[in-house]
Structure formats: C-alpha cells, structure tokens
Amino acid sequence: MTSTTVTRDGAGVATPAPLRPRRRGIGWAQRLEITVLTGPALLMFVGFVIFPVLLAGYYGFYRWKGFGVPTDFVGFDNYVTIVQDALFHEALWHNGQIVVLSLVLQGPIALVLALLLNQRMRGQSIIRVLIFVPYVIAEVIVATAWSLMLQTNGAVNDVLRSVGLDRLAHDWLADPGLAIWTLMLILTWKYVGFAVILFLAGMQNIPDELREAAAVDGASYWQTQRRITLPLLGPTIRIWAFLSIIGALQLFDLVYIIWGQYVASTAGTSTMATYMVSEGRNAGNYGYGNAVAVVLFFISMIIALVYQRFVLRRDALPEGRS
Amino acid sequence: MTGKSNGWGNPVVYLAALLLIGVMLGPVVYIILGGFRTNSQITTDPAGLPGPWVTGNYTDVMTSDVFWRQAGNSTVAALATTMGVVALGVMASYALARYRFRGRAAMYALFASGLMFPVTVAITPLYLLVKELGLVNTLPGVILPQIAFGLPTTIIILVPFLRAIPKEIEEAAAIDRCSRLGFFWRMVLPLSVPGLITVGILAFVNSWNSYLLPLFILNEQDGFTLPLGVQAFSSQYSVDTAKVLAFTSLSMIPALIFFSLFERRIVGGLTGAVKG
Numbered sequence: 055m056t057s058t059t060v061t062r063d064g065a066g067v068a069t070p071a072p073l074r075p076r077r078r079g080i081g082w083a084q085r086l087e088i089t090v091l092t093g094p095a096l097l098m099f100v101g102f103v104i105f106p107v108l109l110a111g112y113y114g115f116y117r118w119k120g121f122g123v124p125t126d127f128v129g130f131d132n133y134v135t136i137v138q139d140a141l142f143h144e145a146l147w148h149n150g151q152i153v154v155l156s157l158v159l160q161g162p163i164a165l166v167l168a169l170l171l172n173q174r175m176r177g178q179s180i181i182r183v184l185i186f187v188p189y190v191i192a193e194v195i196v197a198t199a200w201s202l203m204l205q206t207n208g209a210v211n212d213v214l215r216s217v218g219l220d221r222l223a224h225d226w227l228a229d230p231g232l233a234i235w236t237l238m239l240i241l242t243w244k245y246v247g248f249a250v251i252l253f254l255a256g257m258q259n260i261p262d263e264l265r266e267a268a269a270v271d272g273a274s275y276w277q278t279q280r281r282i283t284l285p286l287l288g289p290t291i292r293i294w295a296f297l298s299i300i301g302a303l304q305l306f307d308l309v310y311i312i313w314g315q316y317v318a319s320t321a322g323t324s325t326m327a328t329y330m331v332s333e334g335r336n337a338g339n340y341g342y343g344n345a346v347a348v349v350l351f352f353i354s355m356i357i358a359l360v361y362q363r364f365v366l367r368r369d370a371l372p373e374g375r376s
Numbered sequence: 377m378t379g380k381s382n383g384w385g386n387p388v389v390y391l392a393a394l395l396l397i398g399v400m401l402g403p404v405v406y407i408i409l410g411g412f413r414t415n416s417q418i419t420t421d422p423a424g425l426p427g428p429w430v431t432g433n434y435t436d437v438m439t440s441d442v443f444w445r446q447a448g449n450s451t452v453a454a455l456a457t458t459m460g461v462v463a464l465g466v467m468a469s470y471a472l473a474r475y476r477f478r479g480r481a482a483m484y485a486l487f488a489s490g491l492m493f494p495v496t497v498a499i500t501p502l503y504l505l506v507k508e509l510g511l512v513n514t515l516p517g518v519i520l521p522q523i524a525f526g527l528p529t530t531i532i533i534l535v536p537f538l539r540a541i542p543k544e545i546e547e548a549a550a551i552d553r554c555s556r557l558g559f560f561w562r563m564v565l566p567l568s569v570p571g572l573i574t575v576g577i578l579a580f581v582n583s584w585n586s587y588l589l590p591l592f593i594l595n596e597q598d599g600f601t602l603p604l605g606v607q608a609f610s611s612q613y614s615v616d617t618a619k620v621l622a623f624t625s626l627s628m629i630p631a632l633i634f635f636s637l638f639e640r641r642i643v644g645g646l647t648g649a650v651k652g
Contacts, residue, residue: 084475084477084556085477087471087475087556087557088471088475088477090467090557091467091468091470091471091475091560092467092468092471092472092483094464094467094468095464095465095467095468095487095527095531096468096483098460098464098520098523098524098527099486099487099490099524099527099528101524102498102502102505102520102521102523102524102525103490103493103498103524103525104486105505106498106501106502106504106505107493107497107498107501109501109504109505110497110498110500110501113500113501113504120504120507167396170389170392170393170396171393173386173389175386175389175390175393177393181393181396181397183636183639184397184400184401185396185397185400186635186639187400187401187404187632187635188400188403188404190581190585190631190632190635190642191404191585191628191631191632192584192585192587192602192603192606192627192628192631193585193587193603194585194587194603194604194606194607195407195603195606195624195627195628196403198407198606198607198610198620198624199403199404199406199407199621199624200403202406202410202617202620202621203403203406203422207419207422208422209406209422209423210423211422212421212422212423213423216423243399243400243403247400300492300494301494304494304496304497306496306588307587307588311587311607327496330499330500331499334500335500335503335592340500340504343500344500344501346500347497347498347499347500347501350496350497351493351497354492354493354497355492355493358492
C-alpha cells in the first residue's frame with residue numbers, strides 16, 4: 055500500500071511544477087503551522103501505535119506476569135518456546151490455510167458476482183448496498199448468528215434436511231476436521247461483499263469504448279471479460295489480495311467468539327492472534343504474549359514487504375491509477 | 377451486455393442476484409425474526425418464521441438497564457473516537473496535502489504503514505500501556521487507541537481529497553489577506569465536509585463494532601460496549617436463544633442505519649482509499 059499511495063502522492067499534485075518553486079526554505083511561522091497541524095496526530099499515532107509495537111519487542115525478552123517492572127530477563131527463551139510449540143505451529147498452519155483459502159474462494163466468487171452485477175440491470179444500486187451489509191455488521195453479531203445457525207440442530211441443518219439434503223447436515227462447529235471450512239464459509243460470507251464492491255468500482259473505471267471495440271471485432275462476452283476486463287482489473291485485484299492476506303494473518307474476533315475456550319487446543323481453527331491472547335493475556339504470561347505479538351508483527355511485515363516488492367510494484371505507475 | 381431494448385437485460389442475472397441477496401441477508405433476517413419468536417418455536421423449527429409473533433424479547437431487552445448502559449457506552453466511545461479521528465486526521469491531512477516540507481513523504485508513509493497493522497499486533501503491549509496510564513476500565517482507554525488506529529485510513533482518504541481543492545481558491549484567499557490557517561478554517565473545512573463525513577462514518581462504524589480492544593481494556597460489565605455486551609449476554613442467557621437474538625438484533629441497528637444513510641460515501645471512501 056505504501057508504494058502505491060506514495061506514488062499517488064507525487065502524481066496527484068495539481069500542477070506539475072518543478073519540485074521546489076520557491077527555494078527560500080520555509081519560515082518559522084509556517085514551521086509552527088505544520089507542527090500545530092501534524093503534531094497531535096503524530097503524537098497519538100506514535101504513542102498508541104508505534105510505541106506499543108516497540109514495547110512488545112522489549113517485553114518479549116522477559117518472563118513477566120504484567121505487574122511492575124519486568125526483571126526476569128530470559129533473552130530469546132520466549133521465542134525459542136514459540137518456535138518449538140506445537141500449538142503455535144498449528145495456529146500458523148491454520149493462518150496459512152486461511153490466507154490461501156480466502157484468496158482462492160473469495161477472489162473468484164467476488165469476480166463472478168462483480169461481472170454479474172456489472173451487467174445492465176435495474177436495481178443495481180440497491181443490490182450493491184445489500185451485499186455489503188455483512189461487511190458492516192460487527193464480528194460479534196456475525197459470530198453469534200452463525201454459531202446459533204450452525205449448531206447440530208440449528209437453522210442450517212434444518213434447511214438442509216427439509217430440502218432432502220440430509221447427508222449435507224454436519225456438526226459444523228465441533229468437528230475439528232470441518233471447522234476450518236465452516237470458518238471459511240463465514241469469512242467468505244462476511245468479506246466477499248467488500249471484494250465485490252472494490253471489483254465493481256474497478257470495472258466501472260474501464261472505458262466502455264474498449265468493450266464496444268471488442269464487440270465490433272466480434273469478441274464474445276467471455277472473450278471480452280477475459281481479455282479486457284480482467285487484465286485492466288489487475289491493480290484492483292492485487293490491492294484486494296493484499297488487504298485480504300493481512301486480514302487473514304491477523305484474524306481474531308470471529309474465531310475467538312465462535313470457538314472461544316476450545317480454540318487453544320482442539321477446535322482446529324486457532325490462529326496466531328488467538329494463540330497470542332490465550333497463551334499471553336489469558337494465561338497471565340505477558341512477556342510471552344508480547345513475544346508472540348513480535349512474531350506476528352514480523353510475519354505480517356515480511357509478507358507485506360515481499361508482496362509490495364514483487365506484486366504491487368508494477369502498479370506503482372500512473373496506469374495503476376484510475 | 378445483451379442490450380435488450382426494454383433495458384431490463386437478462387432474466388438469469390436477476391435470478392442470480394436474488395439468490396445472492398438471499399444468502400447475504402439470510403443470517404441478518406434470522407437474527408431479526410428470531411427475536412420475534414419463542415424459544416420453543418426456535419427449538420422445534422429452527423429455520424421457521426415467527427408464529428405467532430411475540431414482542432416480549434424485544435421489550436425485555438429495551439426495558440433493561442444493561443442494554444441501555446452498554447448502548448450508551450458504545451455511543452460515547454464511537455462519537456468521541458469519530459470526533460478525535462476527524463479532527464486530528466483533517467489537520468494532519470491538510471499539512472500533508474498542501475504544505476511542502478522536509479519529511480512530508482516520510483510522514484505520509486509512516487501513517488500509511490499503519491494500514492498494514494491493525495490493532496491485533498499491538499494489542500498486548502497496548503493494554504499494558506493503557507494500564508500504565510491508569511485508563512483500564514474507562515472509555516478513554518478505548519477511545520484514545522481507537523483514534524490512533526483510525527488515523528491511517530482517515531489520512532489516506534483525506535489527503536487526495538484536500539489536494540483536489542483548486543490552488544486558485546487558496547491564492548484568492550491569500551490576496552484577501554487570509555492566512556493559511558485562516559484558509560484552512562474558513563475554506564478547507566467547509567469544502568471538505570463530504571470527505572469528513574466519509575471518514576467520520578467509517579470511524580463510527582469501526583468503533584461501534586470493535587471487539588478486541590474493549591475486550592482487553594474493559595473488564596467490568598457496567599463499562600462494556602455493546603459487542604462485549606452481546607457476548608456476555610449470549611453466554612449468560614445461553615438457554616434463552618430468542619432473547620439473545622433480540623439483544624443482538626437491537627445492537628446492530630445503529631451501524632445499519634448509519635450505513636444505509638451514508639452507503640454511497642462509505643463505499644466511495646473505501647474504494648477510493650484502496651485504489652489510492
């Protein structure tokens with residue numbers, strides 16, 4: 055995100071004047087204005103976002119129950135424990151699955167839906183509003199509703215049985231082999247609308263002339279979509295994928311609320327974030343919890359940087375803008 | 377793109393759209409209607425409609441202190457967060473959009489990097505920091521971090537918006553001896569109201585829905601915001617499904633109302649921010 059936005063930053067300047075039109079430096083008055091304008095935001099951001107991340111790096115080297123000043127310095131012991139803990143491996147594996155499955159499930163579904171809704175049709179705007187509703191609802195509400203509906207004798211199984219699909223009725227939540235797929239179902243339901251909205255916005259920036267020209271050349275609907283819409287939608291898809299990956303790595307709320315206390319061990323849906331909370335805060339091991347936070351931070355950051363370097367970089371050109 | 381002359385297009389598309397809406401709204405409708413049923417109705421026919429309709433669950437929730445106290449906490453937290461995010465965000469964005477100074481690009485990149493790290497990564501040390509400040513179990517303990525974590529999105533949306541204000545207006549203001557801060561106050565703020573509404577709504581809805589931060593900071597039921605309240609309520613009344621559904625249903629109304637009123641702005645803001 056940084057790279058694209060920064061280019062936007064440069065490209066969006068209204069007049070392409072030389073970099074510094076007046077090279078007489080900025081006066082103290084203007085410096086004061088800048089300080090007054092940016093100071094409060096910087097202070098808050100550094101204080102409550104940057105500083106805690108640094109603090110985690112510090113606390114992560116201690117065995118510490120969260121009271122007083124940490125004194126029991128243990129070096130990299132916490133990190134060694136994390137790397138060796140089978141529960142963490144499991145959480146990491148689940149996160150990996152969620153990252154990949156989110157992309158593989160939500161991407162194509164959202165594309166098909168966006169193509170569908172991009173057709174000329176009545177009531178398009180109301181449909182857009184409605185498919186976005188799950189995205190706006192709180193995770194807690196989503197979790198409450200789905201965990202009630204997915205109980206063995208809940209609404210989902212009831213509907214399946216009543217239409218004669220008894221064999222599809224499952225113990226959706228408690229079966230550890232199935233739980234990750236149940237989670238994916240809920241995640242897809244909640245977040246696919248966001249992808250659809252993004253893709254639709256991207257599609258509507260593609261000039262109609264291109265499609266008309268393709269039609270004149272005798273291209274079929276699908277050929278047009280494959281050769282024109284999809285390639286031009288590339289930047290939007292890549293940004294969406296980035297957001298999806300980051301979100302999947304940090305997934306917490308839905309898992310923690312639906313599977314709650316089972317998450318730690320047997321439910322088959324634990325994530326790094328739920329591991330962090332249950333092994334850190336809930337167990338009272340704040341030093342350890344902070345070390346997990348550091349690991350989560352580095353994993354997210356490395357993936358984000360690699361993604362920006364290799365995938366988003368090509369969008370850092372004016373053509374990536376709409 | 378079938379281009380039928382009546383402008384209605386392909387009927388298959390409508391069928392698919394209808395199915396889609398059913399799937400997307402099903403769980404929401406389930407919550408709302410479930411609140412109008414009795415527990416025995418829910419047990420015997422989990423996916424059925426209310427028959428007869430009962431309003432007792434909703435009136436019980438609406439006459440309980442707990443719900444209103446938590447709704448009050450959520451409202452205070454969301455409003456304060458919104459005001460903080462919008463005020464700090466528009467000031468910083470104005471400087472980033474219309475001043476030229478050393479470190480501007482770096483500052484922008486710093487804020488933008490915040491998008492990569494939602495509150496999850498920082499929550500454990502953040503809790504310790506809030507505890508150190510003596511703000512555990514207080515709403516400011518939730519509000520201040522929320523303002524900080526709301527700034528990246530806000531700034532990313534507002535900077536292009538503020539930059540789009542024509543230079544001529546600023547020059548005209550300068551001729552009229554309007555200082556740059558005066559220009560900010562008298563021209564920029566009124567002109568940027570649509571952008572401010574977008575980021576304000578996003579901040580409000582995010583705060584209204586936020587779970588992880590209140591979970592760490594607020595440990596007493598009196599101080600809960602609605603998401604914590606919903607969870608506490610549903611474990612406390614786990615046998616009374618109908619009432620849980622009524623509570624849940626009522627707690628999502630404000631976010632839904634805000635969203636339906638300002639849907640265009642929210643969607644526009646989000647897509648604008650993402651496309652940079």
